Amino acid sequence: MAKLKWGMIGGGEGSQIGPAHRLGAGLDGAFEFTAGALDHRADAGRAYGQRLGLATDRAYGDWREMLAGETARDDRVDLVTVATPNATHFEITKAFLEAGFHVLCEKPMTMTVEEGEEIVRLSETTGRICAVNYGYSGYSLVRHMKAMVARGDLGDIRLVKAEFAHGHHADAADADNPRVRWRYDPAQAGVSAQFADCGIHALHMASFVIGQEATRLSADTVSCISSRQLEDDAMVNLRFDGGAVGRLWTSSVALGRQHGLTLQVFGEKGGLRWAQEHPNQLYWMPLNGRLEVIERGAGGLSPEADRTSRVTVGHAEGMPLAFANIYADLAEAIRAGKEGRMMDPAADLYPRASDGLRSMAAVFAVAESGKAEGVWVDARPPMYR
Numbered sequence: 280m281a282k283l284k285w286g287m288i289g290g291g292e293g294s295q296i297g298p299a300h301r302l303g304a305g306l307d308g309a310f311e312f313t314a315g316a317l318d319h320r321a322d323a324g325r326a327y328g329q330r331l332g333l334a335t336d337r338a339y340g341d342w343r344e345m346l347a348g349e350t351a352r353d354d355r356v357d358l359v360t361v362a363t364p365n366a367t368h369f370e371i372t373k374a375f376l377e378a379g380f381h382v383l384c385e386k387p388m389t390m391t392v393e394e395g396e397e398i399v400r401l402s403e404t405t406g407r408i409c410a411v412n413y414g415y416s417g418y419s420l421v422r423h424m425k426a427m428v429a430r431g432d433l434g435d436i437r438l439v440k441a442e443f444a445h446g447h448h449a450d451a452a453d454a455d456n457p458r459v460r461w462r463y464d465p466a467q468a469g470v471s472a473q474f475a476d477c478g479i480h481a482l483h484m485a486s487f488v489i490g491q492e493a494t495r496l497s498a499d500t501v502s503c504i505s506s507r508q509l510e511d512d513a514m515v516n517l518r519f520d521g522g523a524v525g526r527l528w529t530s531s532v533a534l535g536r537q538h539g540l541t542l543q544v545f546g547e548k549g550g551l552r553w554a555q556e557h558p559n560q561l562y563w564m565p566l567n568g569r570l571e572v573i574e575r576g577a578g579g580l581s582p583e584a585d586r587t588s589r590v591t592v593g594h595a596e597g598m599p600l601a602f603a604n605i606y607a608d609l610a611e612a613i614r615a616g617k618e619g620r621m622m623d624p625a626a627d628l629y630p631r632a633s634d635g636l637r638s639m640a641a642v643f644a645v646a647e648s649g650k651a652e653g654v655w656v657d658a659r660p661p662m663y664r
């Protein structure tokens with residue numbers, strides 16, 4: 280089977296997320312890294328692209344050059360990943376969708392709800408995939424949690440508790456460091472800092488697993504480091520469209536917490552607990568039963584979990600492999616489209632533009648509610664009301 284061609288914008292040398300994408304896209308041999316505009320400095324981007332093995336004419340200096348170059352080719356890339364800073368996502372994603380490319384955009388997909396709606400419409404009218412990299416939803420046991428909820432193991436979901444709380448911006452002496460400061464500056468970061476950066480991962484994971492969307496929320500947002508204009512901590516209460524209650528905590532000043540992404544789901548027949556820093560174990564407590572540990576890779580869990588488990592039980596599996604599962608879903612979706620067949624339903628789990636849009640609506644809702652001392656507000660984008 281011919282490999283699909285993959286291109287990347289952003290993710291240059293020294294970037295935080297670029298290597299995880301390259302590892303993820305390359306893992307299964309479904310994609311060949313073919314084109315890139317990797318850096319905001321044209322020469323550095325070209326040079327790094329060539330060092331990573333791109334042909335000289337496909338190691339571009341700039342995303343517009345890449346758009347023109349790839350559009351003109353018969354063997355254009357099948358998928359473009361956008362892993363640049365947030366404020367550029369909208370215009371790059373829009374331009375590539377309009378030119379007929381499938382796109383995987385980093386989160387947050389856009390800076391406003393209106394832009395998010397435009398991307399959703401564009402993806403629908405062009406028939407192109409616009410996926411959003413909520414990459415943690417690619418973990419095998421996260422998919423197993425979703426499968427357990429969907430098949431009714433937990434019964435009706437009463438409560439979901441999500442956290443994404445780390446301590447990496449806790450040093451007040453470091454608050455003026457330019458690499459940190461922009462994140463809390465409304466002119467550069469928009470209406471929210473910590474919720475828009477990390478809270479949306481936790482919210483997406485909660486919605487993904489329980490199969491319900493947030494409808495209303497009330498937020499308590501604070502800047503624990505008082506020089507910050509945007510929040511470095513938020514506690515958000517939520518209601519979901521299937522009746523679940525949500526509790527979400529996100530923080531960047533939680534010293535001692537590392538990545539700090541966790542999910543707990545409590546249903547009428549059982550409860551689940553999972554933590555991203557220990558992704559190979561899922562804790563399951565059936566009503567009136569005993570606490571059980573479900574090990575990733577044990578086999579026979581669910582089609583969704585078995586398909587996304589890559590190394591044998593007992594060996595650690597981590598974040599780039601979760602990203603690989605998003606890429607595997609996309610490879611299956613693109614191939615199914617090319618071959619005119621239905622895609623494998625166990626692969627049809629990659630996060631969509633609609634998820635990116637819902638996140639943006641939640642970001643603005645959190646900002647609005649936080650300013651109004653926690654008043655309950657609509658968490659849905661106007662398009663889905």
Ligand code: NAI
Pocket residue numbers: 288289290291292293294295296297316317318319320341342362363364365367385386387412413414415
């Ligand atoms: P970074 O600042 O470490 O790297 C950004 C890269 O993009 C650099 O190589 C830079 O030269 C390049 N770049 C900037 N403007 C560009 C342009 N116009 N054209 C081409 N290249 C350009 O940023 P980081 O942390 O890698 O974040 C990138 C994106 O990924 C952000 O949107 C962030 O929110 C997201 N992210 C997502 C994560 C996830 O788990 N899904 C985790 C970390 C970041």
